[in-house]
Amino acid sequence: MAGALLELDRVTKRFGRVVIADDLSLAVAAGDTVGVVGPNGAGKTSLFGLISGDLAPDAGQVVFDGAPVTRLDAAARCRLGIGRTYQVPRPFGDMTVFENVLVAAQQGGGLRRRASYAAAAWALEATAMTRQANVPAGRLGLLQRKRLEIARAVASHPRLLLLDEVAGGLTDPEVAQLVGIVRAFNAEGMAVVWIEHVVRALTAVVDRLICLAGGVFVGDGDPAAVLADPRVREVFLGNDVTRGLDGSPHPDEAVGSDR
Numbered sequence: 001m002a003g004a005l006l007e008l009d010r011v012t013k014r015f016g017r018v019v020i021a022d023d024l025s026l027a028v029a030a031g032d033t034v035g036v037v038g039p040n041g042a043g044k045t046s047l048f049g050l051i052s053g054d055l056a057p058d059a060g061q062v063v064f065d066g067a068p069v070t071r072l073d074a075a076a077r078c079r080l081g082i083g084r085t086y087q088v089p090r091p092f093g094d095m096t097v098f099e100n101v102l103v104a105a106q107q108g109g110g111l112r113r114r115a116s117y118a119a120a121a122w123a124l125e126a127t128a129m130t131r132q133a134n135v136p137a138g139r140l141g142l143l144q145r146k147r148l149e150i151a152r153a154v155a156s157h158p159r160l161l162l163l164d165e166v167a168g169g170l171t172d173p174e175v176a177q178l179v180g181i182v183r184a185f186n187a188e189g190m191a192v193v194w195i196e197h198v199v200r201a202l203t204a205v206v207d208r209l210i211c212l213a214g215g216v217f218v219g220d221g222d223p224a225a226v227l228a229d230p231r232v233r234e235v236f237l238g239n240d241v242t243r244g245l246d247g248s249p250h251p252d253e254a255v256g257s258d259r
């Protein structure tokens with residue numbers, strides 16, 4: 001698609017016999033909001049790896065802002081404007097929340113001292129984490145760990161924000177707050193691609209939903225239509241996440257889905 005912010009152009013990626021992406025193409029425009037669902041092990045997180053530069057495709061191109069980035073590493077792509085959270089956050093536990101976000105702004109965003117402090121302060125404010133600024137990251141509870149992960153991802157002011165299961169294990173009011181935070185980033189112009197088993201959080205934010213299974217998109221389009229698609233429901237049935245599709249809690253939510 002001409003003018004897309006992110007393009008996957010016929011990307012293929014396999015781990016042995018597991019096919020993550022099978023000649024997969026995707027275009028995301030600036031400011032878009034896209035949800036990604038799919039069974040456990042479908043390759044959703046790996047798809048983010050292909051976009052962020054943590055994984056190299058076996059074939060195909062990744063294009064960001066009109067230029068190929070397939071050969072760039074994750075640090076270079078972050079500086080171009082791709083920010084991501086990790087499904088299993090690994091903050092520096094001994095460092096404070098502020099220091100963690102500052103490192104993300106400096107190393108991820110390539111910002112110099114003064115700009116990085118401003119960016120870190122902004123990221124904490126935007127994720128409602130300012131009050132925890134001086135707390136060692138290792139002492140945070142689940143909600144705040146998830147928010148810190150988002151703060152780290154946005155500290156570089158990305159144009160594309162990739163969120164990987166940031167709502168799992170949260171209470172309803174916490175999910176609602178998170179939805180507000182993500183919407184605010186989108187309102188500032190960030191495109192959001194959000195992998196989430198908590199479907200009601202996704203549908204509160206995204207205009208488009210993709211279901212990844214077997215290396216292809218078995219659904220792609222209007223969220224309600226995708227969720228009602230028999231092929232999508234079938235993919236989920238084998239994975240026992242149908243409760244999530246109906247808006248009731250997904251089994252992962254009770255314990256958090258970080259593994």
Ligand SMILES: Nc1ncnc2c1ncn2[C@@H]1O[C@H](COP(=O)(O)OP(=O)(O)OP(=O)(O)O)[C@@H](O)[C@H]1O
Binds near residue numbers: 039042
């Ligand atoms: N670096 C790797 N090397 C080999 N296999 C991998 C690697 N990363 C992931 N896999 C495998 O690829 C498959 C997809 O994993 P991935 O984590 O991308 O799935 P997912 O859709 O994010 O799953 P979940 O919903 O459980 O988070 C799994 O079978 C996983 O074991």
Ligand SMILES: [Mg+2]
Binds near residue numbers: 087
């Ligand atoms: Mg995953």
